Amino acid sequence: MDFWARLYYHYRRIFKSIKLYLILAGPGIIVMVADNDAGGITTYVATGAKYGYHLLWFLVILGPVAYYVQEMTVRLGAVTKRGHAEAIFYAFGAFWGWFSLLDLVLADWLTLVTEFIGMTSSMRIFGVPPWITVVVVTLMMAGMVIQGRYWTWEKIALLFCGVNLVYIPAAFLVNPPVRDVLYSSVVPHLPPGGFTNDLFFMLMANIGTTIAPWMLFFQQSAVVDKGMGEKDIAGGKFDTAVGAFFTVVVAAFCIILTGTLLKGVPIADAATAAVKLMGINKYLGTFLAIGLFDAGFLGAICISLASSWAFGEVFGWAHSLNIKVKDSPWFYLFYTLLLASAGGVVLIPGAPLMLITLFVQVIAVTLLPAALVFLILLLNNEESMGKYRNGLKQNIINIGIVVVIIVLSTLYGISVLFPNVFGN
């Protein structure tokens, strides 16, 4: 009897934990999976095509790195009930506040353009003209937010996160050598040819796609909009860990896909890879194209919301997805204008899209160090964080991560501006 009672107690406890997690799940998974946006997929596809499986271990390391950075936004949002933009204004004053806000909006808008480039180029593979993609996607994204409930928006976004897993069956279809994949995933090593400038550039590009400024702003605002409090921090952290796991899984399977079939083939972007894969197996190319569209879509909804939340927090507009359009017109107007203008740029004949793609990295480099430094300082502010401030161990890990990211992302930004600065 005692055994059955204990079993029932454990079952109830596990069931309750799962139920609680399903309620709290959202911001962490969404931000992490959306991190594998159109630009991210292009980076992974190019990494696989150039280095095969040799850099899988590096992605495995980047998972915990992304987790440690993002979980800080969960604590900050849950304790202070402020979004990242508002928190910076409040703590550091108007100068740093405006710098962060305007830089964020510029970086987000440019990144949005790259998401639309990804979506239009993937849909072009299926014969859909870019203007139809832009119009339909903008309407869909506007429809997702104007329905007036954060919960509904989050569940639709989670559905799109599920579509992002399309790379997993695609990678299984190509029968990769499991032993090589596992070895490359757990044993850090350099690809044949050793440490070259190309490899350095690729490693930095992978870091750049894993930690982006908009992610900090998005997750903290989402935590606040969802109404998470101090008691939800553990669940929010677990949600972020699950998201970090999925972001690595998606990226790894993307690399496995191109590393198996397109190794040695020069790949400029993910859409080109999808076309090449269609020549080998039409299902693989279709999977990659669907995945690219989904990545751009997820990236676009999160990035445009990150900016709209940030502007709403600072300007004092009603800025919750739980508020109807008529009660917060500026928030929804800003969101829609951001999407429509970024989509419109892609449709301009001869628009400098390649330049915009490169510029995104440079602008992100100006914002990322500031956002990360502010995050560390805010997490060490005992007055506002109380017992949830960073401990010694967290500070050692987080400051170490932030310093490495700042140095590498700066070098990446410089190498984008001056391609020959580190030699050929």
Added chain:
Amino acid sequence: MQSKFREFFIDGIRNFFREMVGNIREINRRYEKPHIRTTPMVRFCLLALRGYLIVLVGILLYKFITVIK
């Protein structure tokens, strides 16, 4: 009719910008002073950040000038 429409349109834009400037002034006033305790660590970080951004803007300007040339 046309002038009335123009008046309405121009007034609308003027009011929008006037309101925007008012909002920005209000934000600047609200967040005039930092609320974080300025420990030596905070001061050092903000100074280092300023230095970093100045160098970065310098690099961007250099690139811009060399591209123009």
